[in-house]
Amino acid sequence: MIYDYSQYLSFDAHYGQGFVTKNRDLIDVFNTNCPFCGDKLKQYFYFQRYDSNIFSNECVNQWESIFYCEQDGWWQHKINEQQDRGPKAWYAVIHEGILAKYDETANSVPIEILSDYIKKNPENITHIHDKKMEELVASVFRSFYNCDAKVIGKSSDGGVDIILIYNDNPIMVQVKRRKSRVKTESVAYVRELLGATLLHQSKNCIFVTTADKFSKDAKKTASLAIDLGLVQSYELVDYSRFIDMLQTKPINIERVWENLKTLDRLKVGEHYGLAYV
Known part of the structure; x- marks a missing residue:
């Protein structure tokens, strides 16, 4: 079986002042193991910053992470924001890879996904x-x-x-x-x-x-x-x-999470989900 995680689902979660509580249980959830194979996830990206407003005395703690499974390719991207001073509020957005499965004999499997699979499992090329x-x-x-x-x-x-x-x-x-x-x-x-x-x-x-x-x-x-x-x-x-x-062939599977990285591109005072009240 050939696995592909190039598509993904998105969830957002928030609670606190100015928010209707939604998916509060997801705020502090961090996967450490792949939900499919159980292998420990590898950290691909981590970024954190602390942004404050000297006029309103409000601060937002922001951090972003990407973890992925080297074995089967599953991944998770998460952004957390926490307003520490002033009105208390928490916000998170989570993106997770969706599992698409192809039989080895399928004519529909994307060629780069197939290349990566045969590179790792060369004996299955006959199938x-x-x-x-x-x-x-x-x-x-x-x-x-x-x-x-x-x-x-x-x-x-x-x-x-x-x-x-x-x-x-x-x-x-x-x-x-x-x-x-x-x-x-x-x-x-x-x-x-x-x-x-x-x-x-x-x-x-x-x-x-x-x-x-x-x-x-x-x-x-x-x-x-x-x-x-x-x-x-x-x-x-x-x-x-x-x-x-x-x-010797480079495998050009798009790492879709590269386009999801956000915090390191934001300017001071810009936030993903929270805004100073």
């Missing part, structure tokens, strides 16, 4: 949807080769699933997501990609498989195609090689 495998390869190759990559896989693709554009040169890519790694990729599909590459008038191709290895004939065919000048390069990427490439 993912064929189309997501093509998207994953394209995403990894964009980063690894610093190039453009377009998924074109169709029933009539003739053996080409992805086209890379590297230094203005097209590279034909075929992707095979095998149900088991304990398999040797045969020469048949290696020959098929060679033919498709020539028909696309390209001189470079890459064959990607989740199998553990390529057959001797497959390797020989790729080398022979280069020796005969049919192509300039023919790269064979097996399971281990692809996972190594994936491990």
Whole structure:
């Protein structure tokens, strides 16, 4: 199962002078452990300031924190404000990640979420949807080769699933997501990609498989195609090689809580929920 916490719920809580009491029990609640896996939460951000008004003799103590779970990604952002002098009042706002779950075989899982999951659980790559495998390869190759990559896989693709554009040169890519790694990729599909590459008038191709290895004939065919000048390069990427490439890819999962940080951006005298009476 693949977890995603990019969406969130928001709660506010307040009581004291000038407020109707709401969710008072949430004011002093701080999660120290993930509610899903039970692991101890890691503090990502903490900010505190004490703001006072010399004319009204009122003070507001403000603090903000972000905690998240390294294991499954759940997070919580909280802002607390307490008016210490003058009219007593308390205010808090809480944002918490909402759990979205995807089956490993789902075609709907976001590619960055999938990349992060396979990076942590590489052995499960054989379970993912064929189309997501093509998207994953394209995403990894964009980063690894610093190039453009377009998924074109169709029933009539003739053996080409992805086209890379590297230094203005097209590279034909075929992707095979095998149900088991304990398999040797045969020469048949290696020959098929060679033919498709020539028909696309390209001189470079890459064959990607989740199998553990390529057959001797497959390797020989790729080398022979280069020796005969049919192509300039023919790269064979097996399971281990692809996972190594994936491990170098930066995972760009948006940390939505970055956009929620507030107190360190406020000017003196500005408050999130409380205002001097």
